[in-house]
Amino acid sequence: MTVDVVPVALGDRAYEVRIGQGLIARAGAEIAPLLRRPKVAVVTDETVGALHLATLEASLKAQGIAMTALHLPPGEATKGWPQFARCVEWLLEQKVERRDVVVALGGGVVGDLVGFAAAVLRRGVRFVQIPTSLLAQVDSSVGGKTGINTPQGKNLVGAFHQPSLVLADIDVLATLPPRDFLAGYGEVVKYGLLGDAAFFDWLELNAPHLATDAALRQYAVRRSVEMKAEIVVRDETEEGDRALLNLGHTFCHALEKATGYSDRLLHGEGVAIGCALAFELSQRLGLCAQEAPSRLRQHLRGLGMKVDIADIPGELPGPEALLALMGQDKKVVDGQLRFILVRGIGEAFVASDVPGEAVLGLLRDALQGR
Ligand SMILES: NC(=O)c1ccc[n+]([C@@H]2O[C@H](COP(=O)([O-])OP(=O)(O)OC[C@H]3O[C@@H](n4cnc5c(N)ncnc54)[C@H](O)[C@@H]3O)[C@@H](O)[C@H]2O)c1
8 A cells, every 4th residue: 555645835944744654663764864863762651662663673773773762651641740850851861962863653642742752852853753642643643733741631731842753653553552543533533623525524434444445544544644644834833723733622632631631531432522512502602503522423423432521431530620621721822712603514713702601501510401
């Protein structure tokens, strides 16, 4: 099968996202042209490292590239100050220099943390993303947002730092647990919902087969990356259109905070629930027809995904408290909550004048469904 190449046309920070099968086994040859000396530092997590690091190491070795590796604990809790400090100090101990390249091998947690480490190490070194989760392949590895969580909230500390290359090997998704695959699908479906109704139509037909059919999977990853790249090129630092990528995320971030970033709710699951809530809110505000939220919910349910707040196990705070958690989201501008709302499937827009009462009513009803 061919490798798809999606360019991210950001001038002197332009790079390619290469998507295909067997890319980790060829990573040495893909990365070699970037190197000024035959040595890379790889950061991964323990789960991904055990499964895929040997393949990466062999492919680097075949090109005469030496490798050292750091294994972080898997999971969202890793994306905070302690493991960040550990990673930065390890990179310094490995004597990574300004002209060297750091490799992030893993899901969005590793990609975000290592990207941020690369951004601040010696005031910025280059890094390569080898995303291994569906979520990381279609979203977090592309676009240069890097960072960590703090007790105050998610992704509140970070930097824009674009990778020099992204290698999305769709074969590695075979080892991804089904729950994580479905969570990643939350970000895939988001692209159809926010700006490409034809892609949503395609997903309605093909999503049930993505996990087993490599050609369909490759198309879904490519189309998602194309859409992300196009928006990022238009608005790299989120002054405007890039906010559309946050469809469902204001709800998602509040729910993630309320569940303590635990495995009660994975990020992509929160995105799917958040998208369903954003569609419901849009319908309540008279912006879109009832058909749109119903169609979305049916699609997500059909795949066995979480759709409602009621699908989150355990206790949750009340509607007022959830709304307050949304207020802490970094996308608050001058005290006003910005929401991404829709006029229909594929037609998202940024709204800054959403009445708080409407959001509260929606949350109240959603929580009562529990
Ligand atoms: N930077 C951005 O633009 C951006 C965008 C979206 C999400 N994010 C961030 O991404 C993070 C979520 O990413 P994620 O869902 O990839 O989480 P993750 O990195 O925690 O990976 C999910 C789980 O899957 C495991 N895993 C990953 N690849 C595997 C593979 N091939 N085989 C077996 N197991 C594998 C990991 O060890 C982990 O346990 C969140 O922190 C979120 O904030 C960032």
